[in-house]
Amino acid sequence: MYIVETKIFKSDEPVLLESGRELKHIEVAYETYGALNPQGDNAILLLHALTGDAHAAGWHIGDKKPGWWNDMVGSGKAFDTDKYFVVCSNMLGGCSGTTGPNSINPETGKEYGLGFPVITIEDVVKVQKKLVDFLGIKKLTVAGGSMGGMQALEWALTYGDMVDRVIVIASTPRLSAQSIAFNAVGRNAILSDPNFNNGNYYHGKKPEKGLAIARMIGHITYLCEEAMHEKFARRFQDKDGPGFNFDIDFEVESYLAHQGQTFVDRFDANSYLYITKAVDYFDVAGKYGSLEKAFEKTKSKFLVISFTSDWLFPSSQSKELVNALMNNKKDVSYCEIDSPCGHDAFLLEYEVQTKIIRSFLCTD
């Protein structure tokens, strides 16, 4: 069992955000696995998804389960800690150690709440860059699934000179209207919760019901219809037929309620608002005019992976990215993995991903 701990990087260098606002002090929670070589060029930065954290791999003392990508990070794994210095940090706006709406605003001495500036994926990556410099990294691979893939793309676009390789999994260069709609309804549920109290709930009742609803909506989009059918079909929960009331009837309802409840125990509703908004705003083609233009000058090698049953960020969106890179004659590999696991496949299908990623990392 590989014991790790989360460290904190602190900086008083002001961070100018896309909104024009500034953060004067930031802290970044991060973990590292493996060792940086003297040239500082064997680093892999892992970028977490919507509700992830710095704890990508190994075990904290007392953990009941390991980090969220433990199957992919370690000796001999996809991200091989015998060869690479692997880093993962909690994102700006998160709630697991990095500065976010639940942090103390040094100007008021109270939690930021909705006083926290609205952030973008660009801002998130700008803060990661400070950590990377602090750690002495000169060249790196960036890799992430879902929203992590968006951050990987942003790394390639803004700090391309440092980025050797880019791994974008189950991700998209921009959300569809449908995905924005799901996020908007989730935020609406949080904002409508009477305990939300304009974001000032840190010392009272929390908007747990709203956050649970947001999570349940999200969770439906992380699985696919077939996966849900495989898992639950139409089985009743602890009974043989209808209850003829509004309690939980079906197993799938019980599962969703459980997902909602465990989520509110570990996640901050304000962070959910800020992070989904950052995701909604991310739009490579919108910013650069087109995907082709965006990647005109990139020198990084790309690996793009999508999953057949992912309907949140479907393969067609990965293919748009791949086509833009190919039209620019860039070095890009693309794999569409046949999987019944829906969007969550990037967390689950580690065997096939391991083969593809190890091979991608070894090529010149």
Place this chain on the structure above:
Amino acid sequence: MYIVETKIFKSDEPVLLESGRELKHIEVAYETYGALNPQGDNAILLLHALTGDAHAAGWHIGDKKPGWWNDMVGSGKAFDTDKYFVVCSNMLGGCSGTTGPNSINPETGKEYGLGFPVITIEDVVKVQKKLVDFLGIKKLTVAGGSMGGMQALEWALTYGDMVDRVIVIASTPRLSAQSIAFNAVGRNAILSDPNFNNGNYYHGKKPEKGLAIARMIGHITYLCEEAMHEKFARRFQDKDGPGFNFDIDFEVESYLAHQGQTFVDRFDANSYLYITKAVDYFDVAGKYGSLEKAFEKTKSKFLVISFTSDWLFPSSQSKELVNALMNNKKDVSYCEIDSPCGHDAFLLEYEVQTKIIRSFLCTD
């Protein structure tokens, strides 16, 4: 302009429900278009979807828009009122004139609220049968989209001797786990609204925020990704870029908020709970052992229509039904219509549906 009005059928004959409970008095709001012939065999019963009502066609005095299937009902239309006696009633459990949770419970003198019995599609059809008998109908065609299609199937299963033809559009013989999940989250939003007050809100503030969230979730499932992209893409609402706050940013958010708001003005949250529950429970194969067994003895002719972009009740579910009928050597026609309109296509694609339905109704 074809002026119509909604009538009320009342019955004091007790209705025994699937749950074992009984309703002693029921009222049914209905409309009719065209005339019943002396033999009583030219009737078409239209069955509405989740939030529909008896007002399928024509105009009420003061209406800003006609009935919900006006494009399909009238002289020379799909359901031709020159030839047929067309009937539509609000469903049991609804909130537009038929007995439901917002009706007065004769035993208490107050609204039923959650004291209303949980109902099933079978109960809904049982009440429709009373109306059909009252109107002197001997033989009929039953037709409906979405949940209306479920009712059409139930008519064929339980009152098959009366049912010449069955038209099932954008429907399913049972919900998938994913569809149950969406309904469950919508109900959760209503039940979590502090104004819900255990269903007793008729004389105070209503659970509008919860009901609006339920409607927004539903609405996403009624459109498809492509339709949403066509309609909204990633356009900002009344501005050129991000607002960097939690107000509405994108057109699709504004559209959903509008859908939510207009819905709470016309629909009762308790009805939403009861009707989605009835839909969740409906399961032809579960009840009869298999779809094949269910339709072993049917003598009705079936027309099944599905739409390529409907991901709520996808074509695969219609095909299961069609295959079961074909395996029983029953008379069934199936059309999969190529449409970008998602599940809502049954309300929108009237031209192609008109051709198919008119042809189906004319065959011997």
